[in-house]
Amino acid sequence: MLRAVRTLAPLTRCCSSFVSRMRFVERLKRDDGACAAALQSGQMFLFHRLAPLLQRTERGTLRPVARRTSDVQSILQRLGSDPALLEKSVLIGCSQQNQAQFCLDVGEVDQEVLEEACEGNFIDLKKSFFLLPAAEAPLVAKGQALLRWHQTSGFCSTTGRPTFRNRAGSQRVSGDIIYYPKMSPVVIALVSDGKRCLLGRQVSFPRGMYSALAGFCDMGESLEETVSRELAEEVGLELLSISYSSSQHWPFPHSSFMIGCHATVSPAHTQLSVDQSELEDARWFSLEEVVTALQVKAPPPRGTAGLWLPPKHAIANRLISEWAEQQRRSLDRETELQIPD
């Protein structure tokens, strides 16, 4: 059983400006002239060999540096770089102020000199992603994903000839073959037996971290088939139901499209058979353990056995929070029903 549980309320609030921004971006993808003009007055997010340009905030977090294209142009000119470099900019969106947003990889320019000129640092996204504001992290991830796609898609896989991009960088063309940016669909499911939820960890996870179980979709599979197969493969469970929650673009390892679900198993069939080649461990956790872990902001100290959950940016955190909330509500309902008149 699959049902959508998320509404689109945030989009409908500012519908007219949202619609005009989306249509503006769509026009820039189709119209090279309009895109070149929008670049001149647009905002630019710089990357150096795919590491985004970021500034440290007073609160110890990071934020992406958005510069006017004209400022970037003068900085690059001052540093003697090729003026044609700007043509490699890729359209990534449109700000709330209706400014077109672009990203550009300036990997050919000296990193330190550029960092000084731009008043920021180029920091690997693996190290910086979770320190970015939740509202801005997706834009940075999108920029990196598109830049990587361009850097690895220079040749047609059918003919071996070069591919050429449109001005916005939303497609690459070789003869009559058009390529679009690629991403890999991944399902992630939080499984519940009615009282507990199932979390697992891979050897590569940070110490103490457990997450909802995930897996790449195989060719030809539906979402339900992928969730069912992954849970059977990784922990030997058969599911009773699956419901869709929400989705997110995920930059690791490379552009994944994460589709988040809740799933249930019968309380009578919760025995786990963990595939150790995929998971180091998988366990059932109580509501109390999960609620405590949701408050933990840093990895547990070395030598302690504390549970640590993926941070707020990760869809796993959302699924776990939704489950905890739903469990709490049903416990409240049970308590209400037990109160005598």
Ligand SMILES: NC(=O)C1=CN([C@@H]2O[C@H](COP(=O)(O)OP(=O)(O)OC[C@H]3O[C@@H](n4cnc5c(N)ncnc54)[C@H](OP(=O)(O)O)[C@@H]3O)[C@@H](O)[C@H]2O)C=CC1
């Ligand atoms: N945002 C979030 O909250 C979370 C995100 N994730 C993400 O989900 C992703 C998938 O989870 P994971 O459990 O690792 O997936 P899987 O259980 O599918 O296992 C990964 C293996 O699948 C194979 N594979 C099949 N297709 C692909 C593909 N398109 N790209 C890469 N590998 C592929 C590879 O093995 P082989 O080479 O042997 O075929 C790979 O090692 C992870 O990369 C992780 O970043 C995971 C948890 C939380």
Ligand SMILES: [Mg+2]
């Ligand atoms: Mg997996």
